[in-house]
Amino acid sequence: xxxxxxxxxxxxxxxxRRVEQALDRLVPAESNPPxxxxxxxxxxxxxxxxxxxxVLCIEAARAxxxxxxxxxxxxxxxLEMIHTYSLIHDDLPALDNDDLRRGRPTSHKVFGEAMAxxxxxxxxxxxxxxxxxxxxxxxxxELATASGTVGGMIAGQVHDIEGERQSPTAELLDRIHRAKxxxxxxxxxxxxxxxxxxxxxxxxxxxxYGEHIGLAFQIVDDLLDVLQTSEELGxxxxxxxxxxxxxxxxxxxxxxxxxxxxxxxDSAHACLTGFGVNATxxxxxxxxxxxxxx
Amino acid sequence: xxxxxxxxxxxxxxxxRRVEQALDRLVPAESNPPxxxxxxxxxxxxxxxxxxxxVLCIEAARAxxxxxxxxxxxxxxxLEMIHTYSLIHDDLPALDNDDLRRGRPTSHKVFGEAMAxxxxxxxxxxxxxxxxxxxxxxxxxELATASGTVGGMIAGQVHDIEGERQSPTAELLDRIHRAKxxxxxxxxxxxxxxxxxxxxxxxxxxxxYGEHIGLAFQIVDDLLDVLQTSEELGxxxxxxxxxxxxxxxxxxxxxxxxxxxxxxxDSAHACLTGFGVNATxxxxxxxxxxxxxx
Numbered sequence: 001x002x003x004x005x006x007x008x009x010x011x012x013x014x015x016x017r018r019v020e021q022a023l024d025r026l027v028p029a030e031s032n033p034p035x036x037x038x039x040x041x042x043x044x045x046x047x048x049x050x051x052x053x054x055v056l057c058i059e060a061a062r063a064x065x066x067x068x069x070x071x072x073x074x075x076x077x078x079l080e081m082i083h084t085y086s087l088i089h090d091d092l093p094a095l096d097n098d099d100l101r102r103g104r105p106t107s108h109k110v111f112g113e114a115m116a117x118x119x120x121x122x123x124x125x126x127x128x129x130x131x132x133x134x135x136x137x138x139x140x141x142e143l144a145t146a147s148g149t150v151g152g153m154i155a156g157q158v159h160d161i162e163g164e165r166q167s168p169t170a171e172l173l174d175r176i177h178r179a180k181x182x183x184x185x186x187x188x189x190x191x192x193x194x195x196x197x198x199x200x201x202x203x204x205x206x207x208x209y210g211e212h213i214g215l216a217f218q219i220v221d222d223l224l225d226v227l228q229t230s231e232e233l234g235x236x237x238x239x240x241x242x243x244x245x246x247x248x249x250x251x252x253x254x255x256x257x258x259x260x261x262x263x264x265x266d267s268a269h270a271c272l273t274g275f276g277v278n279a280t281x282x283x284x285x286x287x288x289x290x291x292x293x294x
Numbered sequence: 295x296x297x298x299x300x301x302x303x304x305x306x307x308x309x310x311r312r313v314e315q316a317l318d319r320l321v322p323a324e325s326n327p328p329x330x331x332x333x334x335x336x337x338x339x340x341x342x343x344x345x346x347x348x349v350l351c352i353e354a355a356r357a358x359x360x361x362x363x364x365x366x367x368x369x370x371x372x373l374e375m376i377h378t379y380s381l382i383h384d385d386l387p388a389l390d391n392d393d394l395r396r397g398r399p400t401s402h403k404v405f406g407e408a409m410a411x412x413x414x415x416x417x418x419x420x421x422x423x424x425x426x427x428x429x430x431x432x433x434x435x436e437l438a439t440a441s442g443t444v445g446g447m448i449a450g451q452v453h454d455i456e457g458e459r460q461s462p463t464a465e466l467l468d469r470i471h472r473a474k475x476x477x478x479x480x481x482x483x484x485x486x487x488x489x490x491x492x493x494x495x496x497x498x499x500x501x502x503y504g505e506h507i508g509l510a511f512q513i514v515d516d517l518l519d520v521l522q523t524s525e526e527l528g529x530x531x532x533x534x535x536x537x538x539x540x541x542x543x544x545x546x547x548x549x550x551x552x553x554x555x556x557x558x559x560d561s562a563h564a565c566l567t568g569f570g571v572n573a574t575x576x577x578x579x580x581x582x583x584x585x586x587x588x
Binding site: 028032033034036037038041085089092094095112113114115117118120121122124125126128129131132133134135136137138139140141142143144145147148149150152154155157158159161162 | 322326327328330331332335379383386388389406407408409411412414415416418419420422423425426427428429430431432433434435436437438439441442443444446448449451452453455456
């Protein structure tokens, strides 16, 4: 599959299908005892996610080495497992208490709270089963740190919970988004680059690309929560405002937020000079992330 | 510290203090934002646990190489982080719903359910931050697999939950214990051995040692739940029976269970021939695990 032979939308669909085939290979079958936990893991993994993190990981590897997706596929899948675990735990009654995710009942609504907690734990754990078998401990460090409590995803979730009781400032917003969504998106790009043998300069440029699209992604997510209906979103709309979450539109307003997202997109593009045609899809992904809000 | 200069009880206390110093070094300080998550992680990590897994890991390494505890300390601490995360999640209202652990209120009683879920996630994640920085992906595979859903700790928790609705058979009991406690205890020994450069034969012998003491440990734990008061246990006693858990005394009776534990201890001793004086503490630990029930 040449990187520019098909339009980006169709390309992502094709790549997503390959990611899903790999996830199917990497996660124990439902017939494996205890069946219920594998059923719960798979219910959330195969819920029609956009596979943003795997796609970023695969395309970052391609930007560096021009490599085939299959070489990086297991790394890409580990990222999706971490992302999915975070959604399952985020939706729990004790956290966001959400009944709907991607248009379907959330894990705890289907399997009960105990099994949803364990399914999240299991996906988190399985990401490291997968990475362990790849044999490069740097990838383990990247993923664990990006998922952790020091500027990582869990830090973001905690700031998010605490933020509900604080006034929405630009500084707090920046800290929350960088940790909650930014760290894992950045790690997606970095892990692809590291696995493909990036130089220090390449890794640095792609890390900055990851930060810019991460910020753009979060701004657009916040905008969608304000502008779209639950049906369009596939999850409960307007929950951010209802839960007094600190969001970009809440701090900057809708129009300024949209401009910020576009500025981040432009900065992301600028990081890709030097990668040539192998970075075509990364350019297109930056555009696509921002265009979601139109 | 010579391996035989002090009695085993005092020796374990000394070693536990060194493990706690290392945990203190490896886990972000409470002053690190977000403070509350590091406070919650530390609350459960420093709750007076017996540090069985770190001690087993350190002594397995010593049996292989005669090495100093400091060389294996970070690996040992990763095991304790996984164990502690599993306790926090196990105690949650949706799972065992326990208010008391090691004589203190459980995490969710102190920090609330949301933070207890995240503190468990954080300790699980941080174990891999620590292992990632050691740089040996085999250790990542060992720990993740032992903690996972295929014969690992999460499988044991799921079997345990499902077992409450099933009749207590020897076969089901065996499956639950092997996964729930056995896998991580076995991994503790194996990770120490692997890190110390064990040969295939040594790793095999120590794996079997780990399985035998793992079984002995679970039998004794079940016996203590029947025989001791909550005050002696530091957690709610008699909960296994109240929750219709499948336990060794429930299946075999108290006396037969005790004999089984002693037989496992003897088998554990037999696995250590060939390691000589460096395995002295592993012999003593096998004795100690079974003597707890007297």
